[in-house]
Amino acid sequence: MxxxxxxxxxxxxxxxxxxxxxxxxxxxxxxxxxxxxxxxxxxxxxxxxxxxxxxxxxxxxxxxxxxxxxxxxxxxxxxxxxxxxxxxxxxxxxxxxxxxxxxxxxxxxxxxxxxxxxxxxxxxxxxxxQLSKKNSHDEVISLIERWKKLPPHLKKRFSALYLIEHSSHLSKSSICRVLKELKEKGELVLINGKFT
Missing domain, CATH: 2.60.120.10 (Jelly Rolls)
Incomplete structure (x- = not known):
């Protein structure tokens, strides 16, 4: 970089x-x-x-x-x-x-x-x-990987939900469902809804 x-x-x-x-x-x-x-x-x-x-x-x-x-x-x-x-x-x-x-x-x-x-x-x-768009789960995973690479000052500014919603055609409910599932499995850590 x-x-x-x-x-x-x-x-x-x-x-x-x-x-x-x-x-x-x-x-x-x-x-x-x-x-x-x-x-x-x-x-x-x-x-x-x-x-x-x-x-x-x-x-x-x-x-x-x-x-x-x-x-x-x-x-x-x-x-x-x-x-x-x-x-x-x-x-x-x-x-x-x-x-x-x-x-x-x-x-x-x-x-x-x-x-x-x-x-x-x-x-x-x-x-x-090439973002995976087979289903909402795979698309959210791909977008998480993409947006986790942001510089720290931008991670603090935007929530994960905002970034994924505004870079895809997924509904908020679909995104929230996948984010909740990933957090419950311990595969995603968000602080106040933002990437760490």
Whole structure:
């Protein structure tokens, strides 16, 4: 993980003079949202401070929680990416146009850092797609494994129920039933409903 953070820091630092501070593209129920495409132009976003939810458009499901420093939107795609950033409490984000980003990556000889970031984002996406969804029990287990890896400051902020409910299509009752079963078997420990 440390190596990946270094990659994000190096890319952000190397391209900082070319980035612009991003204003929210939309504010919904007090939540500030930032899109990876604006006016048909793709953008790479730099999370400079704070924590952001990476959410799926339309469904508004949480794909991941990203903390500064983090670079988002480097993956190649034929269509507009179906994700957006949503600021949690506070945070600062800047952006650079996608084509300019890749041109500067080659000019500044930081291709290895960019490829490490790209590889990490691809792996995250594959892990999400491969979540076990045979039944609610298996899906909850997979999501517990995913969300248990959050940094401690985020584990304290979000309950296990919130994370699982907002990253799946399961009902609260189905999630609660599985969480209760796992706690009774001693296979899961939660403190005030949150991961330890």
């Amino acid at each position: 440390y190596r990946v953070i270094e990659n994000h820091e190096r890319v952000i630092s190397a391209l900082a003079e070319h980035a612009q501070i991003a204003d929210p593209d939309e504010i919904s129920r007090g939540k500030r949202r930032y899109h990876l495409t604006r006016d048909n132009v793709r953008r790479v976003m730099f999370i400079l401070d704070g924590d952001f939810l990476l959410k799926i458009k339309g469904e508004n499901k949480v794909l991941n929680i990203l903390s500064a420093p983090f670079v988002v939107g480097v993956t190649p795609a034929l269509d507009e990416q179906p994700v957006y950033l949503e600021r949690i409490d506070y945070g600062k984000v800047s952006f650079i146009e996608y084509d300019l980003f890749w041109r500067l990556i080659f000019e500044k000889d930081i291709f290895n850092d960019a490829m490490s970031i790209l590889s990490g984002q691809y792996s995250d996406l594959m892990n999400y797609i």
